[in-house]
Structures are given as structure tokens and as C-alpha cells.
Amino acid sequence: MFLRKYPSRFAVVFLFLFLGFLYSVGFLVFIQIFRFDYLSHLALRQHEHSMVLEPRRGTIYDRNMRALAVNLPAYSIYVNARAVHQAHDENEVIGKLSDLLKIDPRSLQAKIDRDKYFVWLARKVPEDVYVKIKKLKLTGIGFIKESKRFYPNQSLAAHLIGFAGMDNNGLDGLERDYDKYLKGECGHAIILRDARSRELMFNKGYTPPRDGFNVVLTIDETIQFIAERALDRMYRKYNAAGASIIVMDPKTGEILALANRPSYNLEAASKSAPEMRTNRAIVFTYEPGSVFKIVTTSAALQENVIKEGDMINCEHGAYRVANHILHDHEPLGTISFKQVIEQSSNIGTAKVAQRLGPKRVYSYAHHFRFGMKTGIDLPGEAPGILKPVSRWSKTSIGAVPIGQEVTVTPIQLAGAISAIANEGIYMRPFVVKCVKDVNGQIIYQHTPKILDRVISKTTAQRVKAILKGVVDEGTGTKAAIPGVTVAGKTGTAQKVVSGTYSHSHFYATFAGFAPVENPRLAAVVVFDDPHPAYYGGTVSAPVFSEVVGDSLKYLNTHQQPTVEDDLPG
Numbered sequence: 001m002f003l004r005k006y007p008s009r010f011a012v013v014f015l016f017l018f019l020g021f022l023y024s025v026g027f028l029v030f031i032q033i034f035r036f037d038y039l040s041h042l043a044l045r046q047h048e049h050s051m052v053l054e055p056r057r058g059t060i061y062d063r064n065m066r067a068l069a070v071n072l073p074a075y076s077i078y079v080n081a082r083a084v085h086q087a088h089d090e091n092e093v094i095g096k097l098s099d100l101l102k103i104d105p106r107s108l109q110a111k112i113d114r115d116k117y118f119v120w121l122a123r124k125v126p127e128d129v130y131v132k133i134k135k136l137k138l139t140g141i142g143f144i145k146e147s148k149r150f151y152p153n154q155s156l157a158a159h160l161i162g163f164a165g166m167d168n169n170g171l172d173g174l175e176r177d178y179d180k181y182l183k184g185e186c187g188h189a190i191i192l193r194d195a196r197s198r199e200l201m202f203n204k205g206y207t208p209p210r211d212g213f214n215v216v217l218t219i220d221e222t223i224q225f226i227a228e229r230a231l232d233r234m235y236r237k238y239n240a241a242g243a244s245i246i247v248m249d250p251k252t253g254e255i256l257a258l259a260n261r262p263s264y265n266l267e268a269a270s271k272s273a274p275e276m277r278t279n280r281a282i283v284f285t286y287e288p289g290s291v292f293k294i295v296t297t298s299a300a301l302q303e304n305v306i307k308e309g310d311m312i313n314c315e316h317g318a319y320r321v322a323n324h325i326l327h328d329h330e331p332l333g334t335i336s337f338k339q340v341i342e343q344s345s346n347i348g349t350a351k352v353a354q355r356l357g358p359k360r361v362y363s364y365a366h367h368f369r370f371g372m373k374t375g376i377d378l379p380g381e382a383p384g385i386l387k388p389v390s391r392w393s394k395t396s397i398g399a400v401p402i403g404q405e406v407t408v409t410p411i412q413l414a415g416a417i418s419a420i421a422n423e424g425i426y427m428r429p430f431v432v433k434c435v436k437d438v439n440g441q442i443i444y445q446h447t448p449k450i451l452d453r454v455i456s457k458t459t460a461q462r463v464k465a466i467l468k469g470v471v472d473e474g475t476g477t478k479a480a481i482p483g484v485t486v487a488g489k490t491g492t493a494q495k496v497v498s499g500t501y502s503h504s505h506f507y508a509t510f511a512g513f514a515p516v517e518n519p520r521l522a523a524v525v526v527f528d529d530p531h532p533a534y535y536g537g538t539v540s541a542p543v544f545s546e547v548v549g550d551s552l553k554y555l556n557t558h559q560q561p562t563v564e565d566d567l568p569g
Contacts, residue, residue: 054146055184057168058212060161060175062221063254063433067152069161069175069266071168074124074148077101077133079112083140093138097121100132123166124148149175151266157224159260159279160217160378160431163269172269172277174215174432177379181435181443184212213443216433218254223247223551227257230546231525235261238530238539244281244410247547250418250513250522252448253427255376256551282381285407286528289493290344290475291509291536292403294416296353297341297466299364302459305355308338308466312348319347321398326350329492341466342474344490346402353401358389361401367454368416369426376411376429377446384408403493414524417488417511419452420467421519424460426452468516479512479541481549488512488544490536495529505529510540514548520555521548 060069094112098105101122111119124146125133134143149164162173170179187209227245235243240261247257260280264272278284300306317331328345340348353361365371371386385407392400399405411429419426428449435444455463467487470476475490491509494501508530513522525540525547533539 053187053189053207053209054168055186055209056147056211057149057164057184058182058214060182061214061216062219062224063217063256064220065216066221068157068217068219068221069149069151069164071147072150074127074146075130075143076123076146077121077125077130078142078144079119079121080140080142093141096136096138097133097141100129101125153221153225154265154267155263156221156228157219157257157259158263158266159277159281160219160258161266163266173279174217174378178215178432178435181213182215185210211438214436214438216436218249218256218431218433218446219258220256222554223547224257224259226550226554227523227547228259228263230543230550231259231261234530234539234543235527238527238533240527240530240539242280242284242528244284244526245523245543245547246281246410246414247521247523247551248414248418248429250421250427250519253415253418253429254433254448255429255431256521257547258431279378279380280528281410282376282378283409284528285382285384285409286507286526287404287406287493287496288408288413288509289403289491289507289536290346290349291413291489291491291511292406292408293341293344293349293401294420294463294467294489294511295365295368295370296349296356296361296401298368298420298455298459298463299356299360300337300352301462302364302455303356303360306337306352308336308462310337311335312337312340312345312351314340314345314347317347319350319398321350322394324395324398326398338466338469339474341489342469344470344475346398349402350398353397356401358392358397358400361397362386362389364454365400365406367426367452368412368419369451370406370408370412370416374411374415374429375451377432381411382409384412403491410524410526413509413511413526414522417513417524418522419454420460420463421487421513421522422460423457424453424455425450426454464516467512471512475535475537476510476512476541478537479510479544481514481545481552484514484549484552485516486512486514486545486548487516488541490541492535492537506534508534508536508539510536510544512544512548514552521551523548 057071059067062068094105094108098108111121130143133141149168160173162175163171164175165171168183170176170182187207227247231243231245243261245259246255248255258281262276264276311334313334314328314332316333317328319326326346328347332343332345337352365386371384373381373383387405396405415426415429428451430446432446434442437443464487467489468485471479471486471488476488479486479488489511493507495505495507497505506529508527511524513519523544525543527539530539
């Protein structure tokens with residue numbers, strides 16, 4: 001009766017239901033077939049979270065296994081923006097987090113507005129910040145345990161160690177050069193989450209990370225501290241533009257300390273200027289001045305062109321070489337060759353070099369590895385300049401033997417003075433002792449390596465005696481160490497400014513070793529443009545005395561000397 005009475009209304013209702021059914025079926029077909037991949041991926045994103053598991057970066061140790069760079073636990077904070085939108089008032093969340101994380105509210109708002117399941121808010125925050133945020137129990141705010149590089153001594157050995165970035169990638173120094181050993185390999189895991197994005201458990205695909213290897217240096221933390229303290233004090237006292245010190249075991253080539261000024265804090269490396277991070281000890285070249293006379297002295301004695309007691313007329317301070325007048329720092333008359341070196345006479349040294357001739361002077365300088373890299377296991381080493389004889393001018397025979405027309409690096413001087421201390425045997429300098437895995441097994445190791453015999457043992461002993469005289473009664477008396485025999489050579493070189501030698505800007509150098517009879521330490525100290533004092537014997541020699549003297553006491557007792565002042569940061 002109803003159908004007969006209202007046929008049109010029934011037809012409309014039936015048609016509406018039928019079209020609705022067709023639409024539903026069509027939509028289901030569309031979802032199941034055409035949108036299957038997208039929706040499946042969306043569901044996985046909601047319920048499965050792929051996580052990279054960070055390995056522990058290897059530790060950098062000194063030679064006595066004291067940590068110089070280590071990784072400590074740190075938490076990073078991320079946001080699931082969609083969960084935050086559903087559970088909280090955005091403004092309330094932003095207000096709480098911006099104060100704790102010290103992030104601008106607008107920046108925080110932009111991250112939450114990205115409407116993603118995972119957005120970093122802050123990486124590797126301090127422990128107290130992590131604890132405070134965790135106590136807020138904010139839905140959508142998650143934490144991932146990572147690790148952060150920490151340098152317990154801050155600026156100590158900064159130019160050697162270098163630094164790593166936020167993602168534990170080495171960016172400078174040994175952190176960068178040994179990154180393949182230190183970094184390790186990342187692991188992976190897929191974590192199952194519930195509908196509220198709470199992490200439940202590892203679900204599948206778990207690959208554990210492989211922690212990085214540890215790097216052991218030849219550096220001794222205590223000697224490094226002693227060297228940096230003394231260098232910094234004199235660097236400030238004489239307002240120098242820069243400074244370097246290298247302490248080396250002459251018998252093995254191991255670098256026990258290496259430091260530069262200016263320096264920087266490894267904990268705030270991003271705030272430092274490039275010149276503060278420059279490892280001047282291996283990349284900075286300069287004319288060494290009289291310290292280079294160790295080469296001329298070695299060559300003259302080895303070639304038997306002169307003996308220690310032979311007398312030389314130093315012309316009372318003025319001597320012509322070709323068209324150039326050579327001067328001494330003070331007028332000297334006729335003195336022995338030993339005194340020529342002790343008093344650092346340019347004229348006496350040039351006269352001896354003339355007996356040797358250019359070829360032999362060049363040959364010995366080459367054997368002492370000037371004009372080439374020493375082979376130290378650090379990047380960026382500069383070779384310096386040692387012109388071949390074919391490029392010498394008529395005045396070069398009076399310039400090169402006294403440390404002009406030649407440029408060197410502090411590490412080259414350290415290698416050269418160590419060769420004399422080591423009975424004429426030149427050892428390759430190195431700073432990395434070995435690389436070990438987490439179980440202490442050696443993966444990679446440096447061993448002492450002889451590069452050359454530059455002079456005979458007999459000649460080396462004769463040179464040692466002359467250099468001892470430099471400290472006992474010559475220009476290097478301030479390098480003396482009470483109770484210890486010391487040998488060395490001073491150098492004061494004019495800087496080249498606008499193509500000419502300056503009379504107001506200098507390099508001050510001292511290179512030496514001790515004890516003379518059985519050298520345990522060799523050291524080179526260089527200051528760039530110190531003032532008002534600028535002589536190597538005045539500025540650099542006292543640093544050598546303090547560093548080598550305190551270091552020998554430490555090595556003899558294996559106890560750190562008492563220090564009253566902190567290392568400058």
C-alpha cells in the first residue's frame with residue numbers, strides 16, 4: 001500500500017542509497033588499489049620508526065693512557081608535531097620549551113608547524129635540561145640517547161687533537177685525520193609504536209653499532225702542560241704575534257709536546273678564528289737565522305775543512321761577500337771556530353762556508369731535510385724552501401749558511417737538532433703511537449724509523465761539544481738548567497717586510513737538547529715578532545730551560561711538578 005501510494009519517493013530513496021553504495025564500493029576499491037602503497041607507508045610511519053644507532057666515538061689518549069678526547073652520554077630532543085597538535089596547546093608547549101632550550105619561540109613554532117612525525121628540536125643538550133624537559137611529560141616530545149665529544153683539558157694540545165662536530169665527524173686535527181678509525185659504524189633499528197606514538201620495543205631489522213677505535217698519542221699530557229704554560233707566559237710577556245714549541249725524544253722521533261700560540265678552546269671551536277687553529281709548528285715557514293748554523297757547523301767538521309781551535313778573523317763586524325756587506329751583532333776580532341759558533345758570528349760562519357763551497361752546504365742542508373717534509377704524521381706539513389745551487393746568487397754563500405735565503409718549519413728544526421743529539425741519526429718525527437680496538441688489540445702502529453744518517457757519530461759528538469759551549473758561555477746562557485748539561489743554538493732573524501729585511505720585526509728561536517752526554521729531550525722554541533726584546537737567547541732560551549728542566553724532573557720522578565697557576569684557556 002505504501003509503495004503504491006508513494007512510488008516517486010521510494011524511487012528517490014532507493015536511488016540515493018544505491019548511489020551511496022556504489023560510491024562506497026568505488027571509494028573502497030580506490031583506497032585498496034590506487035592508494036594502497038601510500039596508506040601502507042603512512043601506517044608504517046605512524047607505527048614503525050626507523051632509528052640510526054650512533055656508535056661511541058673512540059677515545060684519544062696520551063702515551064700514558066690519559067684521556068685527551070672522550071665521548072660522554074648526551075640526549076637529543078625531537079618532536080612528533082602531529083602528536084603535539086592532538087594532545088596539547090601549542091603555545092603552552094612552545095612557552096615551556098623555548099625557555100629551557102634557549103630557542104627563539106618563532107623558530108620552535110616553525111618546527112612544530114612542519115606537521116611531521118620526527119623533527120629535531122635540539123641536539124645533545126646538557127643533562128639538567130634533559131631532566132627538566134622529561135619531567136614535563138609532554139606528549140609528542142621524545143628523547144634519543146647519543147654521545148657528545150668532550151675535551152677534558154679544553155685547550156691543551158688543541159692544534160694536535162683538533163675537534164669533532166655535532167654528528168661526531170672529525171673536522172680538524174687528528175680528529176679529522178684518524179676519523180676512519182675513531183668514528184666507528186652506525187647501527188640501525190626499527191621501533192614499534194602504539195597509536196599514541198609511544199615506543200614499545202625493537203620490532204625488526206636490528207643491527208648493533210660498532211664503536212670506534214681508540215688512538216694513543218706519543219704526547220705526554222704532563223710535558224704538554226709544562227710546555228704550554230711556559231710558552232704562553234712568554235708569549236704574553238713579549239706581545240708576540242705567534243709562538244711554537246716542540247719537545248721530542250731524539251732517539252725515537254716521538255713528539256712529547258707540541259703547542260702553538262695563539263690557541264683556542266676545543267669545547268668552543270666554532271667560536272675560534274682560523275688563525276687560532278693553525279698548527280704553526282708544521283705549516284708556518286720562516287727564515288731561521290743563526291740557528292741554521294748547526295748545519296754549517298756539522299758540514300765543516302764532517303768535511304774536515306776546519307777544526308774547533310782554528311782561528312778565524314771576524315773582521316771586527318764588517319765583511320764583504322760579493323756586493324753585500326755582512327755584519328755581526330757585535331764586532332769580533334780573531335777568534336776560534338768554536339767561539340765563532342758560541343758567539344754566533346755571521347762573518348766567521350760565512351768564511352767557513354766559503355771553504356765548503358755551495359754544493360756541500362746545500363748537500364748537508366738537504367740531508368738535514370730542509371727544503372722537504374720531515375714525514376711527520378700530520379697533514380699540511382710545509383716543505384720550506386732550500387734553493388738548489390743553480391739558483392744561488394753570488395751572495396748566497398754568505399746568506400744560506402747563516403739562515404737567510406732559506407725557510408724552515410719548527411718541526412724541521414726539531415728534527416735537525418734531534419739528529420745531532422742522536423749521534424747523527426735522523427729519526428722520523430711522529431705523534432700517533434698506535435690505534436687500538438675496544439679490547440686493547442693493536443690495529444695500527446707507528447714504530448721509530450731512521451730516515452738518514454746526516455753526520456758521523458764522531459762529528460755529532462764534536463758538534464754537541466760546540467753547542468754545549470753556546471749554552472755555557474755563548475749566546476744561549478739563559479737556556480742553562482741547574483745540574484743538567486745543555487747544548488743548543490740561538491737564532492735571531494730579521495723578518496722580510498715588503499721585500500726587504502726589517503730592522504724592527506724579528507723571529508726569535510732556540511733549539512737544543514739535554515742532557516748532553518745522554519740526550520733524553522730535544523726542543524725547539526720559536527717566537528714570531530716578540531717585543532720589546534727579540535733575541536732568541538733572551539726570549540726563547542728561557543722557555544727551553546723551564547720546559548726541558550721541569551720535564552726532566554718529571555721523567556726522573558714520574559710525578560707531575562707542583563704548579564700554582566692554571567693553564568690559560
